[in-house]
Amino acid sequence: MYKRESLSRRKRRLRYARIRTFIILVLIVGCSVVFFQNNGRGKNEQKPANSYAISIEDSFYSGNSEGVIEDNTGTKDMNTNDMGKEAEVDNEEERENIKEKSIDDWRIMLINEDNPVPDDYTFELSSLDEFREFDSRAIDDLKMLIEDCRRETGGATIWAQSAYRDRSSQERLYNNKIKQYMNSGMSKEEAEKLASTSVSRPGTSEHEVGLAVDFNYANVEFENTKAFKWLADNAHKYGFILRYPEGKQSITKVIYEPWHFRYVGKEHAEVIKSKGFCLEEYIEYLKNNS
Ligand SMILES: [Zn+2]
Numbered sequence: 140m141y142k143r144e145s146l147s148r149r150k151r152r153l154r155y156a157r158i159r160t161f162i163i164l165v166l167i168v169g170c171s172v173v174f175f176q177n178n179g180r181g182k183n184e185q186k187p188a189n190s191y192a193i194s195i196e197d198s199f200y201s202g203n204s205e206g207v208i209e210d211n212t213g214t215k216d217m218n219t220n221d222m223g224k225e226a227e228v229d230n231e232e233e234r235e236n237i238k239e240k241s242i243d244d245w246r247i248m249l250i251n252e253d254n255p256v257p258d259d260y261t262f263e264l265s266s267l268d269e270f271r272e273f274d275s276r277a278i279d280d281l282k283m284l285i286e287d288c289r290r291e292t293g294g295a296t297i298w299a300q301s302a303y304r305d306r307s308s309q310e311r312l313y314n315n316k317i318k319q320y321m322n323s324g325m326s327k328e329e330a331e332k333l334a335s336t337s338v339s340r341p342g343t344s345e346h347e348v349g350l351a352v353d354f355n356y357a358n359v360e361f362e363n364t365k366a367f368k369w370l371a372d373n374a375h376k377y378g379f380i381l382r383y384p385e386g387k388q389s390i391t392k393v394i395y396e397p398w399h400f401r402y403v404g405k406e407h408a409e410v411i412k413s414k415g416f417c418l419e420e421y422i423e424y425l426k427n428n429s
Contacts, residue, residue, distance in 0.1 A: 249419065267302055292366065316330075357396075359395070379400045387420075
């Protein structure tokens with residue numbers, strides 16, 4: 140009797156032990172599944188979605204009763220810190236992207252005394268007429284600019300006197316200018332310095348990348364023509380800017396050239412025109428505001 144009793148008690152204890160072990164195992168497995176699932180989701184969540192969600196919550200908190208703010212103070216502080224970091228990272232990334240974008244944008248490539256044409260810069264040219272070429276990506280805008288200028292002014296005289304120039308043409312022009320100044324009694328040094336304010340040194344001319352055009356006789360008288368007046372009002376709509384405006388010589392290092400227009404694309408030209416910038420100022424503006 141005693142033996143049988145103790146035997147069934149032992150069996151019962153054994154069964155309880157098995158059940159306990161089973162429950163513990165189930166709990167362990169269950170917890171593990173929940174843990175790994177949460178971990179995985181955390182990693183897969185994208186930052187922008189996160190920061191968006193948090194910023195919505197944040198504005199929600201600030202617009203509600205004090206009670207709501209107090210209830211969430213702890214979480215909110217943590218979130219705000221996280222959000223701050225994430226927003227910072229996002230902004231930095233964005234800033235870098237915009238900087239790179241503006242630097243990579245061939246249309247606003249800065250070429251001047253301090254920024255020569257990059258050695259590895261390649262581009263394609265298309266014919267404007269029998270003698271002149273322009274960057275293939277911008278030539279249609281140039282053609283339309285000239286056509287519309289003639290039409291809208293009732294036949295103003297306008298033609299592209301010089302568009303793309305290869306390095307040797309630029310050298311010839313530059314050397315001729317130096318000779319001209321030296322013939323008038325200047326030293327070579329003086330002549331070179333003065334020449335570079337009206338003819339860019341070889342390797343630093345926008346004409347060498349096929350994005351600049353000189354109209355008519357390329358002299359200051361061009362300013363008094365119907366064509367110039369039309370260009371001053373409309374060139375930006377075709378993506379062109381007056382590259383060396385009056386009063387900007389201290390920045391561009393080039394004299395006022397009413398005849399020289401530069402292609403920068405419509406969206407850039409709009410801003411440059413409305414803000415009264417020269418290209419150097421516009422690029423600074425992009426760097427500071429992006
Ligand atoms: Zn020019």
